[in-house]
Amino acid sequence: MSWQLFVAFRYLTAKRREKFISIISLISIAGVAVGVASLIIVIAVMSGFDNDLKEKIIGTNSHIVIESDYGVKPSQEIIEKVLNTKHVISASYFLNGQVLVRSHENVTGVIMKGIEPEDEVRVNKLGQYIVEGELKFGANGIIIGSELANRLKLKLGDSLTVISPAFTEGKAFKVSGIFTSGMYEYDMNLVYVDMRKAQELLATKGMVSGLAIKVDDAFNVIVTKRVLHKEFTFPYVIRTWMDLNRNLLAALKLEKTVMFIILTLIVMVACFNIASALIMTVLEKTKDIGILKAIGSANFNIMAIFALQGGMIGFLGTLFGTALGLGLCWCLKTYRFITLPKDIYYIDRLPVNVEIRDITVIVLSSLVLSLLATLYPSYKASRLDPVEALRYE
Numbered sequence: 001m002s003w004q005l006f007v008a009f010r011y012l013t014a015k016r017r018e019k020f021i022s023i024i025s026l027i028s029i030a031g032v033a034v035g036v037a038s039l040i041i042v043i044a045v046m047s048g049f050d051n052d053l054k055e056k057i058i059g060t061n062s063h064i065v066i067e068s069d070y071g072v073k074p075s076q077e078i079i080e081k082v083l084n085t086k087h088v089i090s091a092s093y094f095l096n097g098q099v100l101v102r103s104h105e106n107v108t109g110v111i112m113k114g115i116e117p118e119d120e121v122r123v124n125k126l127g128q129y130i131v132e133g134e135l136k137f138g139a140n141g142i143i144i145g146s147e148l149a150n151r152l153k154l155k156l157g158d159s160l161t162v163i164s165p166a167f168t169e170g171k172a173f174k175v176s177g178i179f180t181s182g183m184y185e186y187d188m189n190l191v192y193v194d195m196r197k198a199q200e201l202l203a204t205k206g207m208v209s210g211l212a213i214k215v216d217d218a219f220n221v222i223v224t225k226r227v228l229h230k231e232f233t234f235p236y237v238i239r240t241w242m243d244l245n246r247n248l249l250a251a252l253k254l255e256k257t258v259m260f261i262i263l264t265l266i267v268m269v270a271c272f273n274i275a276s277a278l279i280m281t282v283l284e285k286t287k288d289i290g291i292l293k294a295i296g297s298a299n300f301n302i303m304a305i306f307a308l309q310g311g312m313i314g315f316l317g318t319l320f321g322t323a324l325g326l327g328l329c330w331c332l333k334t335y336r337f338i339t340l341p342k343d344i345y346y347i348d349r350l351p352v353n354v355e356i357r358d359i360t361v362i363v364l365s366s367l368v369l370s371l372l373a374t375l376y377p378s379y380k381a382s383r384l385d386p387v388e389a390l391r392y393e
Contacts, residue, residue, distance in 0.1 A: 314370020
């Protein structure tokens with residue numbers, strides 16, 4: 001242990017004549033701990049919401065879609081070309097169109113998606129989202145979201161009418177399944193029908209909207225997209241699930257960044273307390289500083305003593321805050337003592353996801369701010385004139 005570290009440790013732990021300075025040091029440690037713990041908990045909860053939302057988006061949509069404004073003519077050649085692309089697991093044709101659904105006196109607009117059930121379950125989690133009935137259409141079956149079912153007061157086996165531009169008088173369907181994805185927009189505005197029924201209702205003459213593709217890594221779709229771009233040029237358009245939800249993902253990222261900046265201010269306030277404690281310590285230890293400089297201690301050594309003292313305060317606060325934050329995150333994840341209204345958030349607990357990268361950034365930010373807070377008091381201590389310090393002693 002260097003003598004500078006030894007002196008700094010003694011200054012931090014020794015009983016002072018001025019108890020007030022010790023109290024400020026304790027408040028500084030507590031302030032840093034509270035700030036770090038708050039950052040860890042909030043960022044972990046926001047990461048949990050972020051991951052939960054992404055899982056719901058990926059579960060309802062495919063990872064990549066190949067579309068064309070002019071429609072796509074289904075062929076085995078296209079399927080084989082896609083399946084032979086590296087990282088691609090499966091593919092399925094789909095047909096989207098806007099229609100009206102009517103039940104008794106209730107009418108609402110939705111997106112109708114024509115699918116092949118046996119292929120659709122390979123590109124998303126629709127089969128897992130079915131809460132009533134099954135993913136089968138039969139003669140005139142339709143699968144609707146739980147929110148739409150509640151709004152139109154429909155149950156399994158009930159009938160509804162689908163109105164499209166090609167069938168203005170409407171076509172009768174029977175509810176063969178109800179799904180719940182956890183996303184209000186999907187559960188309210190999306191219905192599924194058999195591909196041939198969708199082609200008939202939308203009068204597409206055998207054409208489809210595009211091809212849905214599933215890859216082996218949903219978060220590494222850019223590489224596959226670039227390869228597909230070389231195979232499918234104009235008039236095809238290739239989009240990933242990130243492209244289709246760009247605004248939402250950008251908003252989540254911005255919100256997480258803003259919360260990090262705002263909560264970092266708590267740590268900054270605690271760092272001001274560190275600076276205050278060091279300034280008063282310098283005033284209290286004026287005689288000691290004068291003696292050290294009189295026996296030959298360099299300015300750098302004096303500066304190091306108080307910088308180390310402030311650094312230890314910041315380190316202790318960061319250590320206790322990290323332990324407290326991780327402990328509370330574990331409690332939230334394990335015991336779930338905070339409940340949420342499921343009809344609003346579609347989940348009944350706080351989703352907590354602790355990421356090592358986030359913890360590292362928080363800890364490093366806290367330590368850097370703590371060290372920055374020591375610069376001015378340490379510099380002033382190093383510039384103290386030993387003659388002035390010892391004149392009245």
